[in-house]
Each structure stands twice: as C-alpha cells, then as structure tokens.
Amino acid sequence: MQLKTRAVTVALLSSLALAGCASSDEATDSTDAAACAPSDGAVSLTFTSWIPGIEDTVAVWNENNPDIQVTVQTGPNGNGGTYQNFFNQLKAGNAPDLGQIEYDALPNFRVQDGLTDLGACENVMAAQDQFVDWTWNQVSFGEEGSAYAVPQDSGPTALFYRSDLFEENGIAVPTTWAEFADAAEKVRAAGGYITNFSQSDINQFASFVWQADGSWFQNDGENWTVDLTSDASITVADYWQDLIDRDLVSTYPAWTSEWDNAYNSGEVWAWNSAVWGANSIASGAPDTAGNWSVAQSPQWVAGDTAAGNWGGSSTAVFSSSEHPYEAAEFALWLNTSDEALTMLNESANIYPATTAGLELPVLKEGVEFYGDQAIYDVFAAASAEVNPDFTWGPTMTQTYNDVSDGFKAAVSGTGTLAEALEAGQASTIEALKAQSIPVNE
Amino acid sequence: MFSRTGAMLVMGISAVYFLIPIWWLLVASTKDQSQFTNTNPLWFADFSLFQNIADLVAYRDGVFLRWMMNSVLYAGGGALIATLLAAGCGYALAKYRFPGRDLLFNIVLGGVLVPATALALPLFLIFSQISATNTFWSVFLPSLVSPFGVYLTRIYAAASVPDELLEAARLDGSGEVRTFFTVSVRLMFPALVTVFLFQFVAIWNNFFLPLIMLRDETLFPVTLGLYAWNSQVNQIPELRGYVLIGALLSIIPLIITFLFLQRFWRNGLGAGSVK
Numbered sequence: 001m002q003l004k005t006r007a008v009t010v011a012l013l014s015s016l017a018l019a020g021c022a023s024s025d026e027a028t029d030s031t032d033a034a035a036c037a038p039s040d041g042a043v044s045l046t047f048t049s050w051i052p053g054i055e056d057t058v059a060v061w062n063e064n065n066p067d068i069q070v071t072v073q074t075g076p077n078g079n080g081g082t083y084q085n086f087f088n089q090l091k092a093g094n095a096p097d098l099g100q101i102e103y104d105a106l107p108n109f110r111v112q113d114g115l116t117d118l119g120a121c122e123n124v125m126a127a128q129d130q131f132v133d134w135t136w137n138q139v140s141f142g143e144e145g146s147a148y149a150v151p152q153d154s155g156p157t158a159l160f161y162r163s164d165l166f167e168e169n170g171i172a173v174p175t176t177w178a179e180f181a182d183a184a185e186k187v188r189a190a191g192g193y194i195t196n197f198s199q200s201d202i203n204q205f206a207s208f209v210w211q212a213d214g215s216w217f218q219n220d221g222e223n224w225t226v227d228l229t230s231d232a233s234i235t236v237a238d239y240w241q242d243l244i245d246r247d248l249v250s251t252y253p254a255w256t257s258e259w260d261n262a263y264n265s266g267e268v269w270a271w272n273s274a275v276w277g278a279n280s281i282a283s284g285a286p287d288t289a290g291n292w293s294v295a296q297s298p299q300w301v302a303g304d305t306a307a308g309n310w311g312g313s314s315t316a317v318f319s320s321s322e323h324p325y326e327a328a329e330f331a332l333w334l335n336t337s338d339e340a341l342t343m344l345n346e347s348a349n350i351y352p353a354t355t356a357g358l359e360l361p362v363l364k365e366g367v368e369f370y371g372d373q374a375i376y377d378v379f380a381a382a383s384a385e386v387n388p389d390f391t392w393g394p395t396m397t398q399t400y401n402d403v404s405d406g407f408k409a410a411v412s413g414t415g416t417l418a419e420a421l422e423a424g425q426a427s428t429i430e431a432l433k434a435q436s437i438p439v440n441e
Numbered sequence: 442m443f444s445r446t447g448a449m450l451v452m453g454i455s456a457v458y459f460l461i462p463i464w465w466l467l468v469a470s471t472k473d474q475s476q477f478t479n480t481n482p483l484w485f486a487d488f489s490l491f492q493n494i495a496d497l498v499a500y501r502d503g504v505f506l507r508w509m510m511n512s513v514l515y516a517g518g519g520a521l522i523a524t525l526l527a528a529g530c531g532y533a534l535a536k537y538r539f540p541g542r543d544l545l546f547n548i549v550l551g552g553v554l555v556p557a558t559a560l561a562l563p564l565f566l567i568f569s570q571i572s573a574t575n576t577f578w579s580v581f582l583p584s585l586v587s588p589f590g591v592y593l594t595r596i597y598a599a600a601s602v603p604d605e606l607l608e609a610a611r612l613d614g615s616g617e618v619r620t621f622f623t624v625s626v627r628l629m630f631p632a633l634v635t636v637f638l639f640q641f642v643a644i645w646n647n648f649f650l651p652l653i654m655l656r657d658e659t660l661f662p663v664t665l666g667l668y669a670w671n672s673q674v675n676q677i678p679e680l681r682g683y684v685l686i687g688a689l690l691s692i693i694p695l696i697i698t699f700l701f702l703q704r705f706w707r708n709g710l711g712a713g714s715v716k
Contacts, residue, residue: 048656050669052677053501073575073656076665080672081652088562088653092569096656255675260478276676283678286475348676 053347155274155311211308307382519584531594552588597632
C-alpha cells in the first residue's frame, strides 16, 4: 500500500510535468499545422458529440470516405461534464480530433488555446458564405480569415402561443413587448399566465438581450469588456421584473414536470423560445396538440423584425489534432451537406446553421402539432434577423451560475433581476482576472 | 409509552420521506409517456410498465442492457477482487509481525479519508500516460483497492481468528496460504460480506471516475449512461421516459445483492456481539 501511494505521487507529479511539456509542444505543432495540408495515407479521426444518433450520420461519411475514418465518442452534454473532459484531455494530450462545442463555450476553449484556427483551410473559408452570417461570427469571433470551428446548428427565437386560447378570449397576439405586457394582464384576468419566466435559464434571458440588440461581452483582440449591465440588458431585466412583480408570469423552473404541466393544462399560454422548443412543447404538452401556432417574437420597436438566438453549437477541431485538414473536411460535410443535415434533423431536431439547410424539404412541411402550420418558415425568417454581434465570454459557466443565483432570489422576491446582473458583472470580472484574462474595467 | 409513540412517529415520517421518491419512480415507470404530466404523479394511470421496458431495451440496439452488464462486471468483479485483496492485506496486518506494520496501517487509514472523487482526475492523467483511458481497465483497476476494507478486515481478523488455531494448523503441516484460504477466510466471512457489499455499492454508484475515463458508449456503466441521456432531454424529450424506467431497473441488482447477502451479514453481526 505504501509503495502504491508513493508510486501514485510520483506518477502524478511526473504526469503533470509531462502534460506541461506536451501542451507547449502542441502549441508549436498547431502553428505548423496551420498550413492545413492533407496527410499522407489513410487517416482515422475521433469525434466527441452528445447528439443522440449521430453515429448513423457519421457511418454514411465513413462509407464514402475510406481514407478518412471517423470514430464517434460520446458522453453527457457539454456543461454536464463533456467540456470539463475536453479540458482534462487537452491537458493530458489525448483530446479527440473533433468535438461538439456550443457557441457560448467556444471563447473559453479559445482562451485556453484548445482550438485549431481553420483559417488556412481553403475549403472551410470558401464555405463561409454558405452559413447564416451570425453563426459564422460566432466561430470566427469577428476576425477576418479565421474560423475556430464550423457552425452546426442555431436556435433563432419566435413566439409559440396557444392560438385557441388567445382567440376564445378575444386577446390579440402581441407583436410588441408593450402589447405583450398588456396581453399579460388580460390573460391573467382570464385565469392563466401569458408565459413562464424561467428562473434557472440564463440562456433564455440572454436570448431576450440578444434580440434587444444588446451584447454581454466584447473582445477587441486583446482585452475583454464585460457588459452584463448594458442599457439593453437592464431594459430587458426591468421589463421582466415588472411582470414578475405584478404576478403576470409564472416562474416554474424550466424542463420540470410542473413546467410541462403548466403548458399541458393551459395555465401558461405562450413561450418566446428557440426553434428546438417546438419539440419541447410537443412532448411536454401532448394534450394541447393542434392548438399552438408560431409568430415572430414581440418587438421592442413596432415594425421591427429583430430575433434572438437561444442555443446552437459548432464542430471544432482541437489544437492537438494532427490531421486538421481531414478533420475540417469532415466537419464541413457534417454541417453543410443536405444528406447529413437531413439525418441530424430527423434524429435530433438539429436546426442547420447554413442558409441552404434552412430550405431542406423536411423544414418546409406543415407540422401537425402546430395545426399544420409551416412553423419553420417563421424561424427561417427569424434566423436572418439575428444580431450578428452578440459575443459570449470565456467564463460563461461561472457567469451563468452567479446570475442564476440572483435570478432565483429575484423570483422569490428578494432582490431584482437587474441586481442579479450587477452581481454577475462584478463576479465575472473577478473570474476573468483570476484566470489572468485581460479585462477592461 | 409516549416516547415509544414519538419514536414510531419520527420513524414513520422518515420512512415515508425516504420512500416517496422510490414510490414515485415506480409509479412513473408504469405510465405511458403522454401521461407523465397530466396524471397524478403519485398514483397509477394506464399500466404500461412492460411496454416501457420493451421500448427501453429496444432503444439504440439495446445499449441499456449493455450498460447494465457493464455495471455488473465493474461492480461484481471489482468488489470480489477488492474483497480478496482487502482480506489478505487486513489479515497480514493483523496476524503477522513485520517492520513498518503500523506505518503501513496508518497509511491505509489515511486512504479511508481520501474521497474517490478527488482521485479521479489524477488517475485520468496517469492512465493517459499509458494510453489506457477509455478502456475497461481504466474503471476496473482503480475499483480494486478498498482502504476501508483493509481496515475492517484487520480489526475483524484480530478479533475472530485465534492465534492458537493458526498454530495448530501450522503444526498439522498446513502452509500459510492454505491456512488463510481454508481456515481464516471462513472465520472472517461475515466481515468479508460487509466489505463486498460496501465495495459493490461504491463501485455501482461511482459516477465520476467513469465520467472522466470513458468515451465509448459500449463501456459505460448504467449510472453514466442514464446521466448522459438525462442531459440530452432538452434535445430529445422522449429520453426522459427511458431515464425513468432505466433508473428503476438499475436499482434492482443493488436490491438483490442486499437481500441475498443480508443473511450472512446479520449472522456475522450476531457472532461478533456474542464474542
């Protein structure tokens, strides 16, 4: 036993030391690899993704590309442990060649030098105009000639609403947020809630801020600016705070049984959510089939067409990959070919990030649950209206946690949403400094 | 009399408190997917338990059964070998005099205090060095050590294996190894059952190590597999039903092991108390 303990200590120390060396080697490697040239001979790649059923899609690629074989690895979703695993693997030098990374986590991998800049890969750069503008901005961080991942899917937002209830009660479907607040009073008088403000989903709140032309972070290539308390952000916070204070919205935690039940029983009438929310409602509120419709999100300024975004991920090539060219080819096929996009949409409701993908036949059909409305047309229109300049910070997990604590307090009546954002602003700046990430104050 | 009623009341409330989630799990597992949200969560609706199990087993070519089998292998095999190792180690510490014995024992005691979670990341880095992550062994090997088991078997061996008996065995010409397996192990059996049980449950529930080590779905233990599904519920809402029914099925081996071994365990505790 004693021997073992010692051996472990020694092995631990040396592995850390070696990991340190390894990562500095990789840094030089990745500059060499920036040439993005094809490798000699057959190549095998590993790809970690948590999209259920993605193996079937990758199998199609493997069949057609005997020289570039891809093995799928899996795990829980990103924040459920896979991101942490990526960081561990990068440290240990055995990261996969490719990984699924959501847009809000990309900056974190970037500041840790975990990503290969695919800017030298001609095919990737040539594909830039196939993607919806704002999704490309998410992976290029606004830099000309760079791409730190290939966009995969997107989550443009629109308003899901119970057309039957709005009609029966003679309430007009709101087209502005001011109308939304008025409608909220009428819905409350009719015994329901117009929507649910989720206390735990900071991402949903971010989509509201995104729609209001706000952004939480900026990066000038060197320094980060934290802007959780920008005017747009505070305007949105005050708006929802007012609805919460007047008991015009319910506040169930999202994705729970109570939450499902609130929609299923007709207690809550509308949800401003992302395209993938269509599936959440259909499976969580089966009794309401046929009664839902989708419209453009309410606007801050009447006549505008702004949309927010909630979610979306990319396929990144890790900096330790020895075959960036082949990895990039695979990532491009996975996220631009009709074949792959159709399969991913069928198996996991992936909503493509390419403009051509938004026109897939499967996304043009009427959806039975929504009274045969062709709901994806609404989202395709919204996708084109998403503000391209929204930027995520490099410590989003911590920011989400801190703001979420404040939101829970606000919902239970102590503090306000705006105060939660102020607290999140301060702790995010602290966190950036603690990691030696340059930040403007 | 009053204190007895009071005690029963407290016990009753505690029992209800702890059993309600299991009751809920049982009830929810029997429901049709569409009935989760619109029926009483604590009472049955349409009974479709068997349909749910069939769906779960059929989903993705029966990957769930594979996970169950993996868990049985990790926990059953791991606990068995860990118990043997702990028995040998504890027995040696109790019955043989050699230099550094106390130091060794103190280090083992120290090991009891280190949570398995804290070791997962260092283990990952070590296994990475020898390219053994994402293998069966990366989860199996670390499960084989049980400092608590060594501690327990040492105490128990000291109390229940008389030196005189060992002397007699030696006089009869039995070697040390043979004595250990034929005489001592039998005397220590109740303690070994306890060690096995603890280690079995610990490995079955150890979630963090597989989470860090494994990437290949076919190697997952059932805890990690269900967790992964649960984290994808936003994307594929129907997974929620599979997670529920899977959670119910995944506790069955634990219950069986407990019921089966409890007999030995109780005997053992009794024997100890008489002594």
